[in-house]
Amino acid sequence: MPRFAILExxxxxxxxxxxxxxxxxxxxxxLLMEPCAGVDIPAEQNAxxxxxxxxxxxxxxxxxxxxxxxxxxxxDWVVRDGLRIRIDGNILGGVVSLTSTAAxxxxxxxREVASV
Numbered sequence: 508m509p510r511f512a513i514l515e516x517x518x519x520x521x522x523x524x525x526x527x528x529x530x531x532x533x534x535x536x537x538l539l540m541e542p543c544a545g546v547d548i549p550a551e552q553n554a555x556x557x558x559x560x561x562x563x564x565x566x567x568x569x570x571x572x573x574x575x576x577x578x579x580x581x582x583d584w585v586v587r588d589g590l591r592i593r594i595d596g597n598i599l600g601g602v603v604s605l606t607s608t609a610a611x612x613x614x615x616x617x618r619e620v621a622s623v
Contacts, residue, residue, distance in 0.1 A: 508581040511594055512561045513542055518572025525614060526556055527582065527592070533558055536605065538614055542578070544601060550612035 509528040516524050516537075523542055526533040535553035542548065566573050580596030582603075590605035594616075601618040 513578040514574040515577045544616045544618045548614045550614040
């Protein structure tokens with residue numbers, strides 16, 4: 508199962524990098540607010556990252572601050588073209604939707620409610 512990571516990054520301003528394993532690279536979005544369920548979070552698509560960032564914490568090359576793992580786990584595609592995935596992390600779990608809008612990307616986590 509592919510992995511994901513959310514890294515807290517302190518440069519140039521505090522944000523969270525949402526990284527999805529996609530073969531030899533990580534697809535990446537910068538979340539402009541701390542990730543949480545039920546909230547639309549503005550996001551910016553980033554350049555692909557190296558897979559070493561799934562496990563890395565520390566300084567970023569080129570004087571671009573430091574990263575600290577905020578959450579990590581596995582994910583599975585719900586809708587590949589629509590960028591909907593089910594994540595199972597140490598902190599977060601549920602279905603993440605990444606939607607491209609005229610104003611930019613929106614990241615949203617909806618927790619799954621177990622059937623009774």
